[in-house]
Amino acid sequence: MSESMRRALVLALNDLRLTAKDRPVIFWMIIMPIAFVVLLGSMNTGGGDAPKVALAVVDEDQSFLSHAFRDALSREGFSIRDIPVGDIDSLETSPRSVRIPPGFQDSVAAACQVPIYFHKKSDADASYSMTAEMHLQRAIIQILVHLAETAKRLSGSDAAKGSISEETPEGAFHAISALFSSDAGLPMPIAIDERFGRTFAEVAAESSTITVETETAGRGRAVPSGTAQSLPAIITLFMLLNTAIYGAVFLTQEKQDRVLQRIATFPLSRGSILAGKLLGRTLLALLQAAVLLLAGRFLLGAYLGNSLLGLLFLILCLALAVASLALFWGAILRRVEQAVAVVMIVSLFLGGIGGCWWPLEVVPAWMRTAGHISPAAWAMDGFHSLISFGAGGSAVVLPCLILLAYALVFALAGARLLRFSD
Amino acid sequence: MLAVRNLSKSFGSLKAVDNISFQVHAGEIYGLLGPNGAGKTTTISCVCGLLKPDAGGSELEGIDLAEDPLAFKRRIGVVPQEIAIYGDLSAQENVSFWGQLAGLHGRDLRRRVEDVLEIVGLQDRMKDRSSKLSGGMKRRLNLAIGMVHNPRLLLLDEPTVGIDVEARINILKVIRDVVKSGTAVLYTTHYLEEAQDLCDRIGIMDKSCILAEGSLDELRRMVGEGQILTLRGAFSADEFRGVIVEDGGVRIVTLEDGYAMLDVRVERGEVSAVLGRILGQGISVDDISIQEPSLQGVFLKLTGRELSE
Numbered sequence: 001m002s003e004s005m006r007r008a009l010v011l012a013l014n015d016l017r018l019t020a021k022d023r024p025v026i027f028w029m030i031i032m033p034i035a036f037v038v039l040l041g042s043m044n045t046g047g048g049d050a051p052k053v054a055l056a057v058v059d060e061d062q063s064f065l066s067h068a069f070r071d072a073l074s075r076e077g078f079s080i081r082d083i084p085v086g087d088i089d090s091l092e093t094s095p096r097s098v099r100i101p102p103g104f105q106d107s108v109a110a111a112c113q114v115p116i117y118f119h120k121k122s123d124a125d126a127s128y129s130m131t132a133e134m135h136l137q138r139a140i141i142q143i144l145v146h147l148a149e150t151a152k153r154l155s156g157s158d159a160a161k162g163s164i165s166e167e168t169p170e171g172a173f174h175a176i177s178a179l180f181s182s183d184a185g186l187p188m189p190i191a192i193d194e195r196f197g198r199t200f201a202e203v204a205a206e207s208s209t210i211t212v213e214t215e216t217a218g219r220g221r222a223v224p225s226g227t228a229q230s231l232p233a234i235i236t237l238f239m240l241l242n243t244a245i246y247g248a249v250f251l252t253q254e255k256q257d258r259v260l261q262r263i264a265t266f267p268l269s270r271g272s273i274l275a276g277k278l279l280g281r282t283l284l285a286l287l288q289a290a291v292l293l294l295a296g297r298f299l300l301g302a303y304l305g306n307s308l309l310g311l312l313f314l315i316l317c318l319a320l321a322v323a324s325l326a327l328f329w330g331a332i333l334r335r336v337e338q339a340v341a342v343v344m345i346v347s348l349f350l351g352g353i354g355g356c357w358w359p360l361e362v363v364p365a366w367m368r369t370a371g372h373i374s375p376a377a378w379a380m381d382g383f384h385s386l387i388s389f390g391a392g393g394s395a396v397v398l399p400c401l402i403l404l405a406y407a408l409v410f411a412l413a414g415a416r417l418l419r420f421s422d
Numbered sequence: 423m424l425a426v427r428n429l430s431k432s433f434g435s436l437k438a439v440d441n442i443s444f445q446v447h448a449g450e451i452y453g454l455l456g457p458n459g460a461g462k463t464t465t466i467s468c469v470c471g472l473l474k475p476d477a478g479g480s481e482l483e484g485i486d487l488a489e490d491p492l493a494f495k496r497r498i499g500v501v502p503q504e505i506a507i508y509g510d511l512s513a514q515e516n517v518s519f520w521g522q523l524a525g526l527h528g529r530d531l532r533r534r535v536e537d538v539l540e541i542v543g544l545q546d547r548m549k550d551r552s553s554k555l556s557g558g559m560k561r562r563l564n565l566a567i568g569m570v571h572n573p574r575l576l577l578l579d580e581p582t583v584g585i586d587v588e589a590r591i592n593i594l595k596v597i598r599d600v601v602k603s604g605t606a607v608l609y610t611t612h613y614l615e616e617a618q619d620l621c622d623r624i625g626i627m628d629k630s631c632i633l634a635e636g637s638l639d640e641l642r643r644m645v646g647e648g649q650i651l652t653l654r655g656a657f658s659a660d661e662f663r664g665v666i667v668e669d670g671g672v673r674i675v676t677l678e679d680g681y682a683m684l685d686v687r688v689e690r691g692e693v694s695a696v697l698g699r700i701l702g703q704g705i706s707v708d709d710i711s712i713q714e715p716s717l718q719g720v721f722l723k724l725t726g727r728e729l730s731e
């Protein structure tokens with residue numbers, strides 16, 4: 001190892017030691033982020049425990065089928081508020097509502113298309129509305145599947161036996177259209193009478209065998225949820241937060257205490273000093289990532305995608321980007337208190353618009369685009385490709401290149417602007 | 423060993439160091455004595471490469487700072503005026519870190535860290551967080567850091583400022599010992615006695631220039647063997663000038679309304695003659711002081727001011 005490399009390493013390791021000596025670091029780098037992964041992970045888990053999303057239901061049909069639909073909605077986990085027909089006031093205070101029009105049952109029985117109106121207030125929480133739409137679709141599909149199954153049983157036909165156990169929405173629709181098609185020999189229109197009702201209830205009771213998993217959003221992709229969202233989000237956010245804050249605070253502290261100036265009287269080139277500072281921050285970021293990856297994998301059993309190499313490379317690029325940001329902040333800020341405040345706010349903001357608080361898959365397209373000024377957005381794209389969308393390592397090439405570009409720009413700016421003494 | 427040549431440095435329109443030159447030899451303590459703002463720290467900063475001089479430069483054992491800064495810096499140890507240590511690290515961790523930065527490692531490093539902490543008398547407190555040390559101890563740690571790698575030239579910028587007598591004596595002793603091994607020391611101070619007691623040669627610095635330079639004896643000889651007569655009272659400058667005629671024996675160093683400083687170069691008896699003449703002419707004087715030739719006298723004569731402590 002060359003002399004200048006060794007000295008840069010001395011600087012880097014000293015920064016890590018200083019971080020370790022800061023007692024709250026255990027809280028900031030370990031306890032808090034892990035708690036966040038667990039908390040956020042359970043909050044946006046769609047599956048088994050369906051979300052309690054408020055939904056107002058106006059049933060203008062008051063028929064057997066409209067009631068069945070309402071029950072299906074409630075099975076989807078909505079917290080349902082029944083609103084009498086004509087109660088406009090109550091309707092207007094609900095963030096989301098569904099209206100079942102009169103003639104709903106008759107139209108369905110006659111195999112005619114009938115709309116169900118879903119309305120969301122413009123200021124309703126976007127992520128909740130996304131979930132709501134998803135569960136609404138599931139309820140509709142359920143009803144159709146049950147209808148078809150009931151009709152099939154009553155007609156004694158076994159034309160499409162087994163075909164409704166398809167587990168994708170497309171599969172379910174295919175199954176349904178097959179059942180209703182003329183080949184299936186189902187009686188059309190369906191007579192919805194008492195006998196039909198009994199059979200329908202039986203089918204509904206058995207329906208746990210039929211699962212329809214559907215989560216569509218954004219560009220038709222699934223919305224990352226559970227730890228698949230929360231782990232990458234918290235890794236990104238806390239790498240950004242802790243590296244930038246500690247990195248900037250130490251540098252401003254060193255300026256304030258004049259130790260940076262003293263370092264410059266030792267036999268190191270300016271380049272070695274900057275390299276040491278950058279290396280220290282990169283190592284800190286990697287340490288943060290390692291803590292969370294290990295905790296996520298072994299404590300929470302999170303799935304990390306198929307490409308470990310891609311994941312590690314993505315994390316390395318992100319570490320370089322946040323380390324450079326830290327160097328930049330340390331260079332332009334003068335005082336420690338300033339560094340804490342400014343860097344915390346900016347990092348939280350960059351994390352937010354970058355998709356660390358909620359998946360960018362649920363925000364409007366323009367926000368998603370604008371959010372990509374944040375390196376966090378690119379990191380999250382990479383993580384989601386690997387973990388949620390099952391892509392291979394090559395999917396992180398673009399995010400990594402962009403993160404490296406961030407690293408380069410901020411490292412150069414920081415190197416240019418850093419003054420060792422006032 | 424160290425040669426500083428025609429060094430100049432300005433901050434905007436303010437000339438902090440104006441064309442100064444001096445040399446420091448091996449085993450010698452060279453003192454830069456001057457009041458606040460004289461340009462001492464600026465000089466040190468230029469010599470250790472923290473500031474880029476506008477003109478002139480420094481050479482150490484034939485190595486030019488501008489040409490080979492790393493080789494130059496390997497040979498120097500700097501003790502800044504403001505304490506520069508990591509408060510969160512212990513004394514030992516501090517010295518060890520800076521030692522590594524200077525290029526020490528392994529057993530050498532461990533031995534030097536121990537030695538230097540013992541030299542400055544911090545071995546009992548070496549495990550304590552530096553921020554918890556007393557002001558004097560921090561000063562000593564500050565000094566230890568500059569010496570850890572056995573530099574050929576030690577640059578000390580007012581290393582005894584603001585500490586008690588005991589700690590000061592300790593520090594001065596450490597410096598004397600260091601010099602015995604052939605290390606050169608550039609020492610800045612605004613304490614006359616320190617310069618007088620410690621330094622082999624002294625450069626008197628004021629308003630960004632070195633006014634005179636030499637050993638204590640040389641300096642005394644340079645400004646003459648006379649005594650300094652300082653008078654304060656209710657007189658005007660003009661009134662005073664009418665009474666005192668400058669000749670070979672008496673020289674006016676400073677003269678303002680109510681304040682006069684005279685350099686009396688004659689035998690002891692003559693001071694009373696000069697005084698008698700002044701008082702006999704009815705000049706109202708409240709306070710008289712007579713100083714034997716000393717560094718203080720030299721400073722007074724050169725700058726026309728006392729060096730405030």
Ligand SMILES: Nc1ncnc2c1ncn2[C@@H]1O[C@H](COP(=O)(O)OP(=O)(O)OP(=O)(O)O)[C@@H](O)[C@H]1O
Nearest residue numbers: 422433438456457458459460461462463464465612
């Ligand atoms: N970084 C700077 N920017 C602007 N002016 C400066 C700077 N450093 C020093 N000066 C000015 O240069 C002059 C010389 O300062 P310097 O610190 O060298 O004096 P000094 O002899 O070390 O004084 P002291 O005994 O107070 O330490 C002063 O007028 C000071 O205000």
Ligand SMILES: [Mg+2]
Nearest residue numbers: 462463464503
């Ligand atoms: Mg100074």
